[in-house]
Amino acid sequence: MKKGIFILIVIVLLLIINGLIGSIVNLWQKQDVLTSAQKQLQQQQLENAKLKGELSYVQTPQFIDQTAHNKLFLVKPGEEQVFLPQDITSQPQSQPQTQNIPNWQKWVNLFF
Numbered sequence: 001m002k003k004g005i006f007i008l009i010v011i012v013l014l015l016i017i018n019g020l021i022g023s024i025v026n027l028w029q030k031q032d033v034l035t036s037a038q039k040q041l042q043q044q045q046l047e048n049a050k051l052k053g054e055l056s057y058v059q060t061p062q063f064i065d066q067t068a069h070n071k072l073f074l075v076k077p078g079e080e081q082v083f084l085p086q087d088i089t090s091q092p093q094s095q096p097q098t099q100n101i102p103n104w105q106k107w108v109n110l111f112f
Contacts, residue, residue, distance in 0.1 A: 068074040
């Protein structure tokens with residue numbers, strides 16, 4: 001009789017230990033989810049602050065004047081608008097023509 005009660009108590013304790021171990025593993029997994037959610041929240045808060053800063057800059061009169069001047073070609077009273085021909089504004093690309101010399105020969109020419 002005592003042996004049966006002892007075995008029953010051991011089985012009950014093993015079941016309790018199994019449940020506790022499962023709970024601990026479940027809490028560790030939830031902690032990982034929580035830390036990743038906190039990191040994502042911090043990133044979103046930084047992005048939100050950046051966007052609020054951009055919004056406040058976009059609403060300034062300086063930005064509005066600059067955008068109207070650059071994109072819509074509007075001028076303020078007393079200013080004159082000057083249009084330059086396309087060929088004057090584009091600069092020719094004056095890149096030196098590289099010779100088709102192997103790299104090892106370039107090194108030799110550099111040092112000797």
